[in-house]
Amino acid sequence: IVKTITFDELLPILVARGVRGAIIKIDIEGSESFVIESGSRVFDTLEIPFIQMEWFKVRDYPDRVKIIIDFFVKRNYDPKTLSCQLLNVNQHITWPNDLCWIKRNVSNFC
Helix, strand or coil, rough: CCCCCCHHHHHHHHHCCCEEEEEEEEEECCCHHHHHHHHHHHHHHCCCEEEEEEEHHHHCCCCHHHHHHHHHHHHHEECCCCCCCCHHHHHHHHHCCCEEEEECCCCCCC
8 A cells, every 4th residue: 555645735745844845747648637636725834936737648538638727827826838938728738749838927937
């Protein structure tokens, strides 16, 4: 048996260690939406300006795509290519295999 925790369950540990911000890479083979669904408190508490993720498996699950896009757009993130080209949220089926979400008020990533 493997014990698991949600992303939000990490928040007290991060806060206790003085973590105020992070850069995140999410690579869990199409299950990225599960981290998003269980991590709203982490994203609302910590300063997370940059998230890198794979998209090639996610795009096969329209319900997961919607969860991810809605989550990040609501929190003022823009989807971009790894070379910082803005992606259209209405054309997510054409997005590259690897992409990032960058917080709009952050200028030192692109």
